[in-house]
Structures are given as structure tokens and as C-alpha cells.
Amino acid sequence: MEVMDKWVAEFLIRSQHNPTVSPTHLLSALRFGDSDDCVTLKVSSVLRDLYDSLLRGSVDEGTLDLLEILEKLQRSVITESHKSAYCWTAAECTLRFMWPLDPLDGLFTDALERIWTKRIGSLKESGSGLVSDELVKWETDLKKAVEDPEMYQRIRESNIRYTAISFLNQLLKEQWGLLGSSSLEAVAQRRFRNRKGENNVEGDGVRSREGLNGVDERTGRMESDNIDNSNENGDNRDVEGVGCLEDDGIDKVNEQLAAEEEGTMGSQEQEHESSLDKGDKMAARELKDYLLEIQRQIDPPSTRQVQEPNNAFDHSVNVTPQPSRVNRTGTSGQDHIETPDNASEKGSSSQGTWSGRVRPRLSSPVPLNVSPLKKINSTVRRPKKFWTPEEVEALRAGVKEYGKAWKDIKNANPAVLAERTEVDLKDKWRNLVR
DNA sequence: TTAGGGTTACTC
DNA sequence: GAGTAACCCTAA
Structure with missing residues (x-):
């Protein structure tokens, strides 16, 4: 079972502002044992x-x-x-x-x-x-x-x-x-504390980062930033709130963090708070993708969008990402399937990229191409879908609270507005006020 | 990311 | 053909 599935499931279940979550259906869709x-x-x-x-x-x-x-x-x-x-x-x-x-x-x-x-x-x-x-x-x-x-x-x-x-x-x-806090909240809180800690140790970035890799002395739980070290130590089983991680689950988290660090390592001179924002935004994007997928899993089939024929993701199977990965970071511009083996090779090549520390460089997570809003073929127009009263109500409430910040409105009610883009919200509001 | 004009599909 | 709703394109 993917660790992200559990984190997001926990996040959704605990998000009491989300009225559409059915914990029973959610856990069933994610096939928790x-x-x-x-x-x-x-x-x-x-x-x-x-x-x-x-x-x-x-x-x-x-x-x-x-x-x-x-x-x-x-x-x-x-x-x-x-x-x-x-x-x-x-x-x-x-x-x-x-x-x-x-x-x-x-x-x-x-x-x-x-x-x-x-x-x-x-x-x-x-x-x-x-x-x-x-x-x-x-x-x-x-x-x-x-x-x-x-x-x-x-x-x-x-x-x-x-x-x-x-x-x-x-x-x-x-x-x-x-x-207590959900896993995502706990990780975010720990990361924030760690970042603050980094700020307090000026001129010793290596040591401060190494410090991140220790186990939380108070809780004994694994820090989000020490997953690679935990792997080395073989002590990677106890993440708060999701204690049933499998090795591949840890690896997935490792990938997420490696990808994030890769994005921030090259700009260590940047403010720590700004890098924290980057991580938050990345997590938000990933959450949104997973939420869309989970929403489709728990929705009745009659309410689902017809799957685009060239969207390779099969919704009849497990929602967890497939083991094969598509590397979209290559310079050739041509995607290729990356096996775990060549991922390891990439890992060895990453030595010295940051603090000289040896860490496996894992492949970036593949974004699940599952959003019903993603255009698969630019020449194909999305099928017309009329707005439901729930969507309209969510839009009205959103405008009342956020004004014309369409993205914020969508993020505030991702379940109801899962199948609408920010532009859709804007267009619908334009129709409503006419 | 948002606004505004344009296009498409549908109903009357 | 007019009106409408949803979707698309593009500039800022």
C-alpha cells in the first residue's frame, strides 16, 4: 500500500470541511487491509x-x-x-x-x-x-x-x-x-521546526542538515527529512499516523523528498522560508492529484467522466502508481521507462551534489495523468457537463469568501469542484451574474 | 492566475 | 437565427 494513499486518506477523512468524503467508501476504494x-x-x-x-x-x-x-x-x-x-x-x-x-x-x-x-x-x-x-x-x-x-x-x-x-x-x-495531528500536519510541523532550526545555525548548513536526519528525540518517530538515513539504518517503519508502511512506501516518500531537495539544493542561498513554501506547494499539487483520483474511485460509475481513450491509467485497478516509471526529466526530450535498476544508477551519480553525502537519487514521482480536466489531445474538446446545484452553491460560497480568486475557491472545495478548472469557475460566474 | 473575447453545442 | 451554457484561446 502506498504511503501517500494513507496520508491522503487520513487527510481527507480528517478534513471536516469536506462534506463529500465517505470514510467507508474511501478506505474500501484504497483497499486497505x-x-x-x-x-x-x-x-x-x-x-x-x-x-x-x-x-x-x-x-x-x-x-x-x-x-x-x-x-x-x-x-x-x-x-x-x-x-x-x-x-x-x-x-x-x-x-x-x-x-x-x-x-x-x-x-x-x-x-x-x-x-x-x-x-x-x-x-x-x-x-x-x-x-x-x-x-x-x-x-x-x-x-x-x-x-x-x-x-x-x-x-x-x-x-x-x-x-x-x-x-x-x-x-x-x-x-x-x-x-493528535495527522501525518501530513505532523510532517509539516516537523519540517517547519527543522527549517527554523536551520535558520538558527548560520554558516553550518551541512551540520544543520545532518541534524535533520536524526530521529525525533521526543517522539522517537522518523523525521520526514531522514527517510534516506532511515533506509540505511533499516529503521523506517514508524511514521506517525501511518505505521504500516512497506518498504516501497518509504521509497515513494523518499522520492518525493529527494525530488523536492533536488529542486532546492541548487539554490541554498535562498531563504529557508521560501523553500518551505516550495515544499508546501509541491505537497498541495500532489494532494490535488491524489484527491482527484480518490474522488473518482469512490464516485458512483454513473457520475464519472468517460475516460479519455489515450489515458493509459486504468481505474479498474489499484489506485497506486505502477512500478514502472516514466522519466520526464531527460534532456533528450524523449520519455523512457525507468526501471528500479536504472534509478539506482542515477542514485550513484548524484554523489556530491549536496554536502558530499551519499544518498540514492531516486526518480521523480510520475504525475498521475488522471485528472478529468487534463487535456490529452488539444484538438479534442471536453464534453459539455452542466453544473450541478452543489457545484453552483460551492462557487457562490467561494466567491462570497474569496472573491474572484478562482484557484482559492477550487482549493477550498476540491471535492465538489474536482471536475472544474479555475477558468470554468470564472466562466460559470460570468454566466451567473449576467 | 485571471479576464475577456471567441467558439461550439444545444434549445427554442 | 437568437439566446444560452459550457468550453477554448490568449494576453497581461
Whole structure:
């Protein structure tokens, strides 16, 4: 599994401003396995589902499912907010079936059987930490309410939903806090700290850069800039938030960073902050490409653009880049397939290009030619695609927030506007204001 | 990157 | 043919 897939999946799942992400579909499209190494990503997915449910105002038995999944994913001791959220959500799920005056006339008894006898009964049998004293008390009261009209009426008129939502919100806040920064954010933060550190060590660029290659003493985690060294040491398995990297995954990251460094090494006299901006922009471009691809993977087939015939990327296969690489940096102007072997050769030739340090020079990542907006043949006009109400709404909101900065508008809502260029946005706005 | 004019495809 | 929406081209 490609490390970038996981980073971007995590980024998308945690981007709560993106209303179109379905964590379940996303993880399914990216074909994540069931290995325990991906727990963080899966926990993020469950939390995102919970968050979306709350946004929709849904507190139902699907919420109970999510809370149970969350318990199974987490290895640590279950928190009090988790227990309370489950308890009050279960009560709310039952309360909604207390609509008839006589409990025996409605679905209340069915809900009791389904939720409390079967579902929570199974939890008790498995020794689940979700079974709290509070939950047991609720079970007693609800079952008593079947025979006790006064109890039934009192529960029926209580505002359980508010309490359930409060605990769910508390749980979400707590769990997002426990997860900490996403991998991309963590890398960006570390890079920023490192760049700042470089600025503080004037006239000793080599040493300061070497310093970047050490393992973070506080976290013990691999620094983004030390991946090449980690490879040499064989200690390359623990990247924050994505702990299930395979060797080729590390290599891909290595390529990204090597490519970035290649672009900045020749201008060491430049300000460090400007090189940081370059890295950020490169990451943003890569993110955009991956996002477009992921969006196409999770969209229903009926909503997809017809693939251009000469776009070689096959969407029916894994979204990860193919092992063969096309070198577009050659001076001959003619592309060729670069094998891992000749990539190694390039690596040996890069010695002395920066600080005299021996590091493999890996091929630049091949941009996935997957954007539906990329012109494959300049003589072919894109098929006409009418704007959806969601796209128009996103455009209106974007203009309201950013003005006529079409690129910013698109970047602010990449999922909805994935199939529109900045020029499309401008043209559509021109039509709208006519 | 954006603006503005032009082109194409479609409907009436 | 006019009007419209989406797309394309090019200059700044």
C-alpha cells in the first residue's frame, strides 16, 4: 500500500470541511487491509462517520454500531465519555419508539428486545467495556417502563437526545485530541521546526542538515527529512499516523523528498522560508492529484467522466502508481521507462551534489495523468457537463469568501469542484451574474 | 492566475 | 437565427 494513499486518506477523512468524503467508501476504494497497523486510520474513519452523523442530526442504531467498532479498534482502556455516549445513545434509540401512549401497542418492546436484550446482551457476554453501571440502570428502568406507565411517561418526556449528543461531542473532541495531528500536519510541523532550526545555525548548513536526519528525540518517530538515513539504518517503519508502511512506501516518500531537495539544493542561498513554501506547494499539487483520483474511485460509475481513450491509467485497478516509471526529466526530450535498476544508477551519480553525502537519487514521482480536466489531445474538446446545484452553491460560497480568486475557491472545495478548472469557475460566474 | 473575447453545442 | 451554457484561446 502506498504511503501517500494513507496520508491522503487520513487527510481527507480528517478534513471536516469536506462534506463529500465517505470514510467507508474511501478506505474500501484504497483497499486497505485488516492489519492492525492501520488502526489509526480506521479510528479516524469511525470518528469521521460519527462526526458526519452528528452533523446530520442522526443519533440512531448506526451510531451504536460506530461506538462498538471504536471500542474494538482501540487497545487502550475505554473512556468514560465513550461509555456515557454509548449508554445515552442506546437510550435515545429506544426512546424514539416510545411514541404510543401504551407501550404494548407500539415498537417499544421490539426496540427493547433488539437493542437491550440482543445487542447489549451480546456486549455483556463478550465482557465489553461499554457495559457500565449507568447502562445497566437504564436497562432496568426501560424494562420496568413496560409495566409502569408512570415510569414510561417520565422517560418518554425526558430530553435524552440532548445528553446523548453532548456525550458524543465530548467523545469526538477527546478522541480527535488523542489522535493528535495527522501525518501530513505532523510532517509539516516537523519540517517547519527543522527549517527554523536551520535558520538558527548560520554558516553550518551541512551540520544543520545532518541534524535533520536524526530521529525525533521526543517522539522517537522518523523525521520526514531522514527517510534516506532511515533506509540505511533499516529503521523506517514508524511514521506517525501511518505505521504500516512497506518498504516501497518509504521509497515513494523518499522520492518525493529527494525530488523536492533536488529542486532546492541548487539554490541554498535562498531563504529557508521560501523553500518551505516550495515544499508546501509541491505537497498541495500532489494532494490535488491524489484527491482527484480518490474522488473518482469512490464516485458512483454513473457520475464519472468517460475516460479519455489515450489515458493509459486504468481505474479498474489499484489506485497506486505502477512500478514502472516514466522519466520526464531527460534532456533528450524523449520519455523512457525507468526501471528500479536504472534509478539506482542515477542514485550513484548524484554523489556530491549536496554536502558530499551519499544518498540514492531516486526518480521523480510520475504525475498521475488522471485528472478529468487534463487535456490529452488539444484538438479534442471536453464534453459539455452542466453544473450541478452543489457545484453552483460551492462557487457562490467561494466567491462570497474569496472573491474572484478562482484557484482559492477550487482549493477550498476540491471535492465538489474536482471536475472544474479555475477558468470554468470564472466562466460559470460570468454566466451567473449576467 | 485571471479576464475577456471567441467558439461550439444545444434549445427554442 | 437568437439566446444560452459550457468550453477554448490568449494576453497581461
